[in-house]
Amino acid sequence: MGSGKTSAMLEQINADLEGSYIYVTPYLSEIERIIEKTQNRFKQPCNTGNGKLDAFHKLLSIGENIVTTHALFLKATPETVQLIREGGYTLVLDEALDIFREYNNEVKSLDNKTITKGDVRWLKQEGYILVSDDYCVEWSGATTDDFHYSEVERLAKAGSLRCIDDTLYWEYPVDMFSAFKCVYILTYLFEGSMLAAYMRIYGLTYTKCSAEHTENDRFRLCPYDDCKRHKSALFTLVNIYSGELNRIGSKTNAFSVNWLKAASSEQIRKIQNAMRNYKGYVKAPTNSIMWTTTKQHDIHKKLEKTKGFKYIRRLTAEEQKLPDEVKQKLQCFVSCTARATNVYSERTTLLYLLNRYLPPEIEKYFLRRGSPIDEDCFATSELLQWVWRSAIRNEQSINLYIPSSRMRSLLFRWFEVNEALYQPRTKKVLEKA
Numbered sequence: 542m543g544s545g546k547t548s549a550m551l552e553q554i555n556a557d558l559e560g561s562y563i564y565v566t567p568y569l570s571e572i573e574r575i576i577e578k579t580q581n582r583f584k585q586p587c588n589t590g591n592g593k594l595d596a597f598h599k600l601l602s603i604g605e606n607i608v609t610t611h612a613l614f615l616k617a618t619p620e621t622v623q624l625i626r627e628g629g630y631t632l633v634l635d636e637a638l639d640i641f642r643e644y645n646n647e648v649k650s651l652d653n654k655t656i657t658k659g660d661v662r663w664l665k666q667e668g669y670i671l672v673s674d675d676y677c678v679e680w681s682g683a684t685t686d687d688f689h690y691s692e693v694e695r696l697a698k699a700g701s702l703r704c705i706d707d708t709l710y711w712e713y714p715v716d717m718f719s720a721f722k723c724v725y726i727l728t729y730l731f732e733g734s735m736l737a738a739y740m741r742i743y744g745l746t747y748t749k750c751s752a753e754h755t756e757n758d759r760f761r762l763c764p765y766d767d768c769k770r771h772k773s774a775l776f777t778l779v780n781i782y783s784g785e786l787n788r789i790g791s792k793t794n795a796f797s798v799n800w801l802k803a804a805s806s807e808q809i810r811k812i813q814n815a816m817r818n819y820k821g822y823v824k825a826p827t828n829s830i831m832w833t834t835t836k837q838h839d840i841h842k843k844l845e846k847t848k849g850f851k852y853i854r855r856l857t858a859e860e861q862k863l864p865d866e867v868k869q870k871l872q873c874f875v876s877c878t879a880r881a882t883n884v885y886s887e888r889t890t891l892l893y894l895l896n897r898y899l900p901p902e903i904e905k906y907f908l909r910r911g912s913p914i915d916e917d918c919f920a921t922s923e924l925l926q927w928v929w930r931s932a933i934r935n936e937q938s939i940n941l942y943i944p945s946s947r948m949r950s951l952l953f954r955w956f957e958v959n960e961a962l963y964q965p966r967t968k969k970v971l972e973k974a
Contacts (some may be wrong), residue, residue: 545760546727549752550633551578552759561628563721564608566635567880570866575608583608597621604628611638617717626720634726636880636926637736641903644702644709648692656693658707664690670697671703675909678702678709705902715743729925733918735903741912776956778933781949782942783960784814786822790944796896802838813847815944816892820849823940826888828853831931832892833877844894845874877927885930889939896945897923921951 554562555578563581564575576583583606586596593609594616600607601624615638645655664670669682669690680697688694694700696711703710718724718740724747730931731737731749740747749765789811794800804812820830827849834841845851860868869884877895879885895921907914924943933939943949953960 545752545754546750546762547635549760549762550727551575552724552761554579554582556635561604561630561632562606562633563614563625564606564633564635565611565614565638566608567611567828567881568866569610570884572608572610579606582606585609586613590645594618594621600625601625601628601630605778611636614638615713617714619716622714622716622720625717629722630720632721633719634724635728636729637726637728638713639735640739641703641735641906642711642715644693644696644711647711648696656709658691660690661704661709664693669694669835673706673930676703676705676906678704703906705906708902710902710906712802715739718743718745728832730918730922733915733920733922735907735914738907738910738912738914740837742907742910762881772956775933776958778936778938779928780823780938780940781952782819782822782940784822786942787818787944787946787949789815790896790949793947794896796834796894796945796948797898798835798837801835801840801894804840809843810893812844812944814893815942816844816847816850816894819892819942820890823890825940827873829888829890830873830892831875831885831888831890832873832894833875833879833927834894841874850874875927875930877923879930880926882930883934886932886934888931889937891928891931891939892942893924893927893948894944896920896948901971917951924948924952925955 552672554560554564562583566572566575572585576585585608586593586600589596597607597609597613598620601621661670664682665672665680669680670693671679671681671738673679677700678697680694684693684694691925693702693709699710699714701714703712726736726747731747737747746748750762751764751766752760753763753766755761789808790796792800799821816832820827830850832844832850834844853871853873856868856871860871866884869882875888877893877897899914899916899919904914928939928941931939943952950960
């Protein structure tokens with residue numbers, strides 16, 4: 542996180558003129574930067590009529606170095622795997638890949654309808670699918686043309702379908718990773734990610750590395766070092782709020798998705814008041830703010846109504862037509878899953894209105910597969926990744942409001958400093974003499 546790992550990786554690529562690389566980044570906006578930093582050695586797949594995946598395959602077939610997005614990389618097929626294996630490629634993955642997703646986020650059924658729990662129960666009752674004790678789905682029914690559940694059949698036969706509590710999930714094919722000569726994953730606190738748990742399940746070993754400055758003020762990869770000195774320097778740049786506005790997050794589960802879902806209109810109003818009061822407390826102009834919460838149950842839309850927390854200014858009709866990546870720069874709300882972007886690197890006032898936990902189904906799956914995820918490590922990683930989108934990445938001071946007592950404690954624990962505990966004001970009862 543902000544330790545020069547991307548720069549070190551690009552230095553290594555530039556020094557390896559014989560190697561074949563695939564560089565995968567979360568955002569389209571990062572592709573041009575990678576191409577520029579590698580002296581135009583990389584090509585990006587462009588749709589020329591048959592889709593970007595076809596273009597990806599053509600570039601692989603002629604041995605080009607390729608830079609692409611997570612979204613396209615996740616669409617890999619057995620043909621993709623074969624071409625990568627034949628090309629002797631090295632994978633550079635900028636940020637952990639989202640390798641486990643709910644089925645309905647990946648595909649639709651034949652008539653463009655989502656698959657419900659009722660559908661899944663019917664498929665099991667009729668003998669079309671079998672679910673093992675570790676949630677793996679096997680197709681056991683007959684094959685029928687234009688079947689309503691043909692996509693379920695295809696993914697089950699490919700071995701990439703899982704079923705947890707009558708909900709289907711798609712898992713990225715492990716063959717994709719084993720097809721590479723070498724894999725580099727540029728991220729921080731990797732152990733708290735689903736990808737790390739996934740790699741443990743399939744016996745994919747990895748070695749952690751850090752990046753260090755060289756004598757010519759560049760970076761290179763080196764043995765892993767979670768440097769406490771680096772954390773101490775960062776801590777001096779973060780003004781973590783400790784005051785009365787934290788009262789609303791004193792319970793351990795406060796600001797979790799379920800807590801926010803159950804929040805009354807009065808509780809939502811209190812959160813909105815806290816947002817406004819904190820903005821006033823640090824005297825923050827609107828264009829300095831970035832804030833986040835969950836998008837589930839439209840919580841973000843309720844809180845976005847708070848004055849000063851939607852856009853830096855009202856967008857004109859022409860600005861509304863701008864590409865999403867351009868409009869992002871005008872927004873105060875920044876998704877809690879934002880990764881590998883410098884768009885918000887001028888923001889100095891941060892409000893993290895969330896308490897991160899793994900979805901129960903995901904936690905259950907990896908636990909059953911013998912590779913549990915440390916929830917505190919997951920939550921800490923998610924928080925740090927989000928905070929690092931801000932001006933702190935440029936070594937500038939930031940103000941940070943985290944009303945969740947749990948998330949705040951995790952951050953202090955990561956910094957390896959004691960939290961300055963705040964005792965909310967209470968009404969005192971005077972004892973009679």
